[in-house]
Every structure is written in C-alpha cells, then in structure tokens.
Amino acid sequence: MTVPALPRIRILPDHVANQIAAGEVVERPASVVKELVENALDAGASRVEIELRNGGKTLIRVSDNGEGMHRTDALLALDRHATSKIRSVEDLATVASFGFRGEALPSIAAVSRFELITAPASGDPGTEIQVQSGRIVSSGEAARQPGTTVTVRSLFQSLPVRAKFLRQSAAETRAASESIVLLALVNLRVGFRLESNGRELIDLAPAASLGDRVAELWGPAEAQNLLSIDQEEGGIRVAGLIQRPDAVRPAGGRRYLFVNGRPFRDPSVLKQVDEAYRTTVAPDLRPTVFLYLGVPAGQVDVNVHPSKAEVRFQDSAAVHAAVHAAVRTRLADLISTTEIRERSVVHEPSSATPPTDNSERSTAVPLPQLTLFVSRAEVDSALLEENPREVETADADPARSGPWQIQNSYILMPTRGGLLVIDQHSAHERVLFEQTMDRFAGATGESQRLLFPITLRLSPPEHSAAEELSGLLEAIGFEMESFGDRTVI
Numbered sequence: 127m128t129v130p131a132l133p134r135i136r137i138l139p140d141h142v143a144n145q146i147a148a149g150e151v152v153e154r155p156a157s158v159v160k161e162l163v164e165n166a167l168d169a170g171a172s173r174v175e176i177e178l179r180n181g182g183k184t185l186i187r188v189s190d191n192g193e194g195m196h197r198t199d200a201l202l203a204l205d206r207h208a209t210s211k212i213r214s215v216e217d218l219a220t221v222a223s224f225g226f227r228g229e230a231l232p233s234i235a236a237v238s239r240f241e242l243i244t245a246p247a248s249g250d251p252g253t254e255i256q257v258q259s260g261r262i263v264s265s266g267e268a269a270r271q272p273g274t275t276v277t278v279r280s281l282f283q284s285l286p287v288r289a290k291f292l293r294q295s296a297a298e299t300r301a302a303s304e305s306i307v308l309l310a311l312v313n314l315r316v317g318f319r320l321e322s323n324g325r326e327l328i329d330l331a332p333a334a335s336l337g338d339r340v341a342e343l344w345g346p347a348e349a350q351n352l353l354s355i356d357q358e359e360g361g362i363r364v365a366g367l368i369q370r371p372d373a374v375r376p377a378g379g380r381r382y383l384f385v386n387g388r389p390f391r392d393p394s395v396l397k398q399v400d401e402a403y404r405t406t407v408a409p410d411l412r413p414t415v416f417l418y419l420g421v422p423a424g425q426v427d428v429n430v431h432p433s434k435a436e437v438r439f440q441d442s443a444a445v446h447a448a449v450h451a452a453v454r455t456r457l458a459d460l461i462s463t464t465e466i467r468e469r470s471v472v473h474e475p476s477s478a479t480p481p482t483d484n485s486e487r488s489t490a491v492p493l494p495q496l497t498l499f500v501s502r503a504e505v506d507s508a509l510l511e512e513n514p515r516e517v518e519t520a521d522a523d524p525a526r527s528g529p530w531q532i533q534n535s536y537i538l539m540p541t542r543g544g545l546l547v548i549d550q551h552s553a554h555e556r557v558l559f560e561q562t563m564d565r566f567a568g569a570t571g572e573s574q575r576l577l578f579p580i581t582l583r584l585s586p587p588e589h590s591a592a593e594e595l596s597g598l599l600e601a602i603g604f605e606m607e608s609f610g611d612r613t614v615i
C-alpha cells in the first residue's frame with residue numbers, strides 16, 4: 127500500500143499574495159499616484175490634491191472631496207478583489223469607472239506604510255485605518271470633511287529589490303506629474319494641485335473646455351496652434367484637438383489618446399494620425415494631438431494590461447479608419463481655406479543657409495503645392511550618390527542653375543543627375559547639432575548673453591526635466607534660472 131505524499135502545493139497567505147500582485151499594479155511611485163487619483167475621480171471628486179516627498183519614495187498623499195466611504199466599506203476596500211465598481215464579468219464590457227479590479231488599495235498597502243482617512247458624504251463619522259506591509263495595525267474614528275485621504279509612506283520598504291530600481295526623485299516626480307496631466311486632460315471639470323517637497327508644481331482650476339486646460343498646462347500660445355476636430359465614422363467618434371500643420375516642429379509633439387474617457391497608448395492609432403498629416407507636414411514630424419475616441423460600449427476591452435495603459439478594440443481597422451478620416455478631413459478643410467502665406471512665417475530665416483531673398487515669390491501659393499516632400503533619408507542618400515564635382519561644375523549661370531529657395535524653407539539645386547531638394551530648416555538643425563556635439567567633445571561651452579532673456583513657461587513634467595538637465599544645458603552654453611510658476615529664464 128502506498129502512503130499518499132504530503133501535498134507540495136500550498137495556497138499563499140493573503141499578505142504574500144498581495145505583495146506579489148503589487149508587483150503588477152504598483153511599479154513605481156507614479157503608478158501609486160495614478161491609482162489613487164483614479165479612485166478620487168471615480169468617487170466623483172471635484173478637487174484632487176496630491177503631495178509628494180522625495181519623488182513619492184518617502185511620501186505620497188492624495189486627498190479628495192469625493193463621496194468618501196463608510197467604516198465597513200473602508201475596511202473592505204483593503205481586501206483583494208473588493209470593488210464597488212463592477213459586480214459581474216458582463217459589467218466589464220460597459221465599465222465607465224477607471225477602477226474595476228479591486229486591486230489597487232490592497233496592492234499599495236502591501237508594500238508601504240499606508241493610512242486611509244475617509245468620511246462619507248452622508249455626514250456619518252469618519253474612519254482612520256493604519257496598515258503596515260499589508261496588515262491592519264489600527265483603526266478608529268476620525269474627524270474629516272466628506273472625502274478621502276490616502277497617505278503612502280516608505281513605498282517598497284518591504285521589497286528592497288524593487289526599491290533599488292527606483293529612479294532619482296526628479297524622474298519619479300516627472301512621471302507622477304505626467305500621470306496627473308493625463309488624467310487632468312480627461313477630467314476637465316476637476317481641479318488638481320500637485321505639491322512636491324513643499325513646492326507647487328501643478329495648480330489647475332476646473333476648465334470650461336479642453337482648449338482652456340491645454341492653455342493652463344502649456345500656455346495660451348500652445349492652445350492657439352490647435353484645431354478642433356469632431357467627426358463620427360462607422361459608429362466611432364473622434365473628437366479633440368490637433369496641431370495646425372504650420373505649427374508642427376521637429377522637436378516632436380505632445381500626443382494623448384483617450385477612449386471612452388480613459389487614457390490609453392497605441393502606436394498604431396498614432397500612425398494613422400501621422401498618415402493623415404502626410405503631404406501637409408514632412409514625414410518625420412510628429413504633430414501634437416489630443417484625441418478622444420468614443421467607441422460603442424462592448425467594442426473596447428479595457429482589461430488587457432496590468433496597469434490598464436493599453437486597450438484592445440474589437441474592430442481596430444474601423445478605429446484606424448475613423449481616426450484617419452477625422453484628422454484628414456479637418457486638414458483638408460484647412461487647406462482649402464488657407465493660403466501658404468501663413469506658412470512662410472514658420473521657418474525663421476536662418477543664417478546657416480545661403481540662398482537669396484526671394485520672399486516675394488514665396489508668398490501666396492496655395493498650400494496643396496506643398497505636397498512634395500522628400501525625407502531626410504532620401505536627401506542623404508541622394509547626396510551620397512552624387513559626385514560632388516558634378517555639382518561644382520554645373521552650369522555657371524546662377525540664374526539658371528540655382529540654388530533656388532522656395533517658401534523660405536526649401537533649397538532646390540539642379541545637379542547633372544536630377545534635382546536636390548534640401549529642407550533648409552532641417553539642414554540648419556543638423557549644422558547646429560554638429561556644432562553642439564563638437565562643443566561637448568571639446569567641453570568648451572560658449573555662450574552669448576541675451577540682451578533680453580527668453581522666458582519659457584513649461585508643463586510640470588517639462589519643468590522638472592529642465593531642472594534635471596540644467597547642468598547639461600549649461601555645458602552647451604544655455605544658462606537657465608527658475609523663475610517660479612514653472613517659468614524658466
């Protein structure tokens with residue numbers, strides 16, 4: 127007779143399971159910020175305040191004036207799979223809240239010193255709960271206005287491996303403010319405030335429109351360069367703001383996608399945007415877009431990514447077609463009503479390029495003429511193939527042989543084998559890039575003081591990036607000084 131072996135498989139205790147699950151939900155302080163702010167928004171808050179210390183590594187506090195919780199719910203909220211937001215799998219198809227897993231609070235509480243203070247809108251007493259590495263260490267009554275405050279201290283102190291991989295505080299602060307910006311772009315009526323180490327980084331009043339919010343985040347000039355779109359095709363609505371082609375810069379645009387009120391990432395959707403801009407901007411430029419897709423409930427699966435950053439469309443071809451059509455139609459409208467005169471102010475005359483001043487010729491050409499673009503790669507290869515001497519010995523009559531300049535932007539040079547088209551702006555950038563790299567190599571940051579310093583208003587993530595890179599910028603000759611309110615000189 128054989129003796130049954132002792133089972134080798136065991137069910138993990140809750141606090142161990144929570145710590146493992148936390149690895150998926152809570153990757154870094156910014157994910158904690160995202161989860162807590164989403165909870166505040168789901169609770170109907172009209173104002174959310176976020177406080178960070180040391181990039182969130184020491185402290186993250188999110189307070190809201192939402193509906194709050196009763197004591198029993200507050201205790202339940204810390205259990206895994208405890209959620210008020212869905213009741214069945216079917217609900218997932220139509221879920222409109224950010225949350226639906228019932229994973230965020232227990233996961234965060236499993237890897238931190240966690241405190242929840244909440245009071246329901248009914249006016250009933252508030253509750254305070256203290257949790258340490260997933261175990262409730264105390265709970266009791268607390269006085270609070272209706273709403274909820276969650277404080278997360280010493281994140282990952284129980285997971286030294288994860289703690290070791292956290293980045294510098296400035297990078298974590300930037301990532302956290304980027305998550306707040308993302309949620310602020312899809313909750314216009316909510317006010318947001320972010321404070322980091324006692325300094326205010328974001329203060330957004332409730333906005334009446336997307337344009338107002340963009341203006342508050344990046345300044346009115348940015349908002350003025352955007353066109354509104356709103357079009358429906360195949361049951362898919364595509365609304366939002368897209369950048370005017372003449373405002374698109376090589377530095378790359380801000381690109382935000384939302385579906386049914388939820389941020390998501392999807393390079394294939396952005397590719398459709400770029401396709402739609404083709405022939406109006408050079409192919410390697412990335413226009414700014416804020417796109418809000420409205421897809422019928424049940425046609426988008428939001429439960430395909432651990433931190434919900436990605437979604438899956440039932441019919442992604444239809445989504446692609448709708449995005450392409452909406453952007454394309456808006457740009458076509460613009461083209462049919464605009465003259466190139468607007469474009470001629472895009473590129474400032476640059477000293478690095480020789481051509482003659484023919485601004486008379488460059489104005490008032492209809493925009494569709496700009497449909498001829500040659501990518502940088504194509505020009506590079508044309509230059510490589512070309513025998514330089516052939517260029518030099520081209521017809522000596524400058525009036526016939528060029529170079530010519532069109533639109534103050536492009537240099538045309540006939541060669542024996544054909545025609546060279548040089549994007550003057552890109553060429554200038556290349557020259558500046560080479561000069562900058564040379565300066566790095568020689569470590570001789572030279573600069574000339576401006577008579578009138580330039581003042582730039584940056585978004586919160588840009589501002590912390592600028593602060594982080596100030597040493598590097600100085601090395602290449604840019605002096606930078608912070609001037610409060612995300613403004614640098």
Ligand SMILES: Nc1ncnc2c1ncn2[C@@H]1O[C@H](COP(=O)(O)OP(=O)(O)OP(=O)(O)O)[C@@H](O)[C@H]1O
Nearest residue numbers: 165166169203209210225226227228229230231274
């Ligand atoms: N700020 C808050 N105000 C009111 N209720 C809250 C708040 N935060 C959490 N809750 C309640 O606690 C529950 C658990 O929150 P938790 O974030 O863990 O899960 P969820 O939001 O339901 O789903 P997900 O894990 O996808 O975020 C929520 O369903 C909600 O009922």
Ligand SMILES: [Mg+2]
Nearest residue numbers: 161165225230
């Ligand atoms: Mg949640």
